[in-house]
Amino acid sequence: MIPSAFDYARPSTVEEAVQALVDAGEDAKVLAGGQSLLPVLRMRLAAPTVVVDIGRVPELRGITEDADNVVIGAMTTHYDVARDHLVQDHASLIARATETVADPQIRHRGTFGGSLAHADPAGDLLAPALALGAVMVVAGPNGRREVPASEFFVDYFTTTLAADELLVAVKVPKHTGWLSHYEKFNRVAQAWSIVAVGVSLRVSGGQIADARVGLTNMASVPVRAVGVEQALIGQPAGADVLRAAAEHAAEGTSPGSDGNGDAAYRSQLAKVLTGRALSMAVGG
Amino acid sequence: MRVTMVVDGVSYTDEVEPRTLLVQHLREKLGKTGTVVGCDTGNCGACTVHVDGHSVKSCSMLAAQADGCEITTIEGLARDGKLHPVQQAFHDNHALQCGFCTPGMIMQAIDLLADDPDPDERTVRHGLEGNLCRCTGYQNIVRAVQDAAHRLKPAAEADRERETVAGGE
Numbered sequence: 370m371i372p373s374a375f376d377y378a379r380p381s382t383v384e385e386a387v388q389a390l391v392d393a394g395e396d397a398k399v400l401a402g403g404q405s406l407l408p409v410l411r412m413r414l415a416a417p418t419v420v421v422d423i424g425r426v427p428e429l430r431g432i433t434e435d436a437d438n439v440v441i442g443a444m445t446t447h448y449d450v451a452r453d454h455l456v457q458d459h460a461s462l463i464a465r466a467t468e469t470v471a472d473p474q475i476r477h478r479g480t481f482g483g484s485l486a487h488a489d490p491a492g493d494l495l496a497p498a499l500a501l502g503a504v505m506v507v508a509g510p511n512g513r514r515e516v517p518a519s520e521f522f523v524d525y526f527t528t529t530l531a532a533d534e535l536l537v538a539v540k541v542p543k544h545t546g547w548l549s550h551y552e553k554f555n556r557v558a559q560a561w562s563i564v565a566v567g568v569s570l571r572v573s574g575g576q577i578a579d580a581r582v583g584l585t586n587m588a589s590v591p592v593r594a595v596g597v598e599q600a601l602i603g604q605p606a607g608a609d610v611l612r613a614a615a616e617h618a619a620e621g622t623s624p625g626s627d628g629n630g631d632a633a634y635r636s637q638l639a640k641v642l643t644g645r646a647l648s649m650a651v652g653g
Numbered sequence: 654m655r656v657t658m659v660v661d662g663v664s665y666t667d668e669v670e671p672r673t674l675l676v677q678h679l680r681e682k683l684g685k686t687g688t689v690v691g692c693d694t695g696n697c698g699a700c701t702v703h704v705d706g707h708s709v710k711s712c713s714m715l716a717a718q719a720d721g722c723e724i725t726t727i728e729g730l731a732r733d734g735k736l737h738p739v740q741q742a743f744h745d746n747h748a749l750q751c752g753f754c755t756p757g758m759i760m761q762a763i764d765l766l767a768d769d770p771d772p773d774e775r776t777v778r779h780g781l782e783g784n785l786c787r788c789t790g791y792q793n794i795v796r797a798v799q800d801a802a803h804r805l806k807p808a809a810e811a812d813r814e815r816e817t818v819a820g821g822e
Contacts, residue, residue: 370693377654377671377717400718407713408695411674420671424718448707472783473764474698477707478714558782559696 372410378421383508383537386423390533391510393419399535400424401444401483404475429482429537432456438504438540443482448473450481460541462549462569462581466497469551472559482536485521488528488590491561493553495522495591496583500567503541509534522590544581547571552646553585554638556629562586563629564638566594566618568646570601577601577610582646587622587639596620597643606651615644656720660685661729669716675709676700678716679726687728687756691785698784701757702726708764710783727756730763738804739763739797748797750788758784762798771802 378393380386390397398417400406401424409415423429429444432453439455441463450456451467470476470484470493484494485505499518507514510533521528530536553565565585571578580601582594596617604610619636626632657666660683667682679685679702690712691699700711703725730737736744739762749755758781765772765780772780777798778791786794 371674371677372672374670374672377715379717400715403715403718404695404713407674407715410672411693411712422715422718472698473780474701474708474710474761474783475695475713477704478709 370411370413372407373413373416375410375417376419378419379425380421380423381425381427383426383428383535386421386426386535387508387510387533389419389421390535393421395532397421397532399486401486402446402478402480403483404471404479405483405487405489423535434459434543435540438542441481441539441541443486443536443538444480445482447471447476447479447481447484451476456541459543459545460501461547462497462501462544462551462567463494463541465549466493466551466565466567469493469553469565475559481539485539486528486530486536488522488526489561490525490589490591491563491586493551493562493565493585496565496585497551497567497569498539498541498583499591499593500569500581500583501541501544502581503539505536506538506540507534508537513537515540518591519593525589544569544571547579547581548650550646550650552642552649554642564624564635564642566639566642566646568643568650570606570647570650572606572651575605577604577606582618582643584618584622584639584643587619587624587635589623589625592622594618594620594622594639594643601647608648611647611651612644615640615647618643654717656716658716658719658722658724660724661726671715671717673716674712675702675704675714675716675719675724676711678719679711679724685726685728688726689753689756691753691757696783696785697754697757698761698781699754699757701760701784703760703764706767708761725760727759730759737763739766739801742797742801742804743794746793746797746800748790748793750786750790754784754786754788758786758794762801765798766802766805770806772799774799 378389397419400422503518505516549569567583569581580598584592600614618639624635691697695713
């Protein structure tokens with residue numbers, strides 16, 4: 370199938386893009402990499418009157434750093450994020466999770482900001498962004514504002530972005546030297562995560578000094594596994610500690626039930642995958 | 654709207670509707686029917702082409718997004734009537750049954766080999782994750798990609814030959 374007809378805007382600056390959204394009203398869609406939007410348009414699950422293509426806005430692409438953050442432009446592709454040295458050195462969990470997104474062709478087109486703004490709870494980048502305390506830089510008609518990941522995700526496919534706002538960049542606080550792993554469970558190649566777990570640990574002298582754990586698809590939004598983090602911090606990074614901590618993974622979550630598994634199955638998966646992710650992070 | 658793109662070395666400028674998919678444009682406007690539509694959902698990879706040197710699924714991209722880009726399709730691989738080494742490797746290894754997935758498999762295999770010129774079996778399977786073969790002919794496809802990797806490494810072969818000669822002296 371082909372999409373229903375729409376008007377097409379191709380701004381070349383963030384300000385033009387926001388203006389295009391203002392002009393279009395509620396019925397516009399932002400086209401980033403298009404790897405979620407194009408299938409949705411083709412299946413006619415969405416029929417926007419205006420598509421605003423932000424693929425030619427140079428400011429939105431690329432990765433930089435400031436003293437405390439790696440700053441990832443919203444339109445940076447998964448392919449570029451996963452290979453980037455700043456991301457690998459200072460936010461390795463983001464790199465590990467990005468490598469697992471979909472398949473190579475989709476990683477060539479799909480973008481970091483597009484995935485976050487799409488806010489699919491099975492998307493692989495939401496939980497790592499939440500776990501590392503990322504901050505979204507959002508542009509709107511009244512200028513720019515910053516929204517922490519913990520407030521950005523509201524519900525299934527829903528963020529705090531207004532219809533006339535655009536995600537411009539994501540500031541990821543530096544977690545230099547932290548040990549990370551993203552453990553994802555699905556049944557077939559390129560499928561969405563049924564459940565996935567991202568862990569990032571600061572280990573010093575054999576002790577876990579700090580821990581961040583994020584869960585994918587264990588609620589309508591990404592979730593921090595706070596119980597796991599608390600069970601890890603201050604403990605030795607040994608197998609018994611990791612195993613015991615993983616038992617807390619499903620606490621405070623509200624997983625859905627679908628054809629891939631019911632809530633109890635997902636809760637069990639969360640514990641098993643957290644255990645694996647922790648031992649992979651420490652071992653690797 | 655008007656779009657210009659270089660496809661298989663030839664520049665084309667056309668009027669397209671904004672909703673036109675790249676694969677539609679390639680097939681229906683430019684006659685590049687070597688690129689096929691398999692699943693129409695973004696899963697199967699049969700429509701894979703290269704856009705500015707990277708593999709993409711041309712059913713998941715608008716023609717408008719490819720404005721100003723350089724596209725290579727399966728039809729642009731052969732040189733002077735001679736198949737691309739990856740095409741030849743697919744031929745020699747019987748890496749197809751019905752052949753429908755083949756254009757996309759070959760385009761993705763070339764991309765994969767550009768990133769990793771000497772992939773092990775696991776890397777090949779992982780790199781072809783976005784391409785589905787409904788005949789499940791994966792064994793020979795993987796074999797063909799690894800065979801192609803060896804064919805694409807003339808420099809490495811020459812080095813080995815030089816070493817052999819040097820060792821013999």
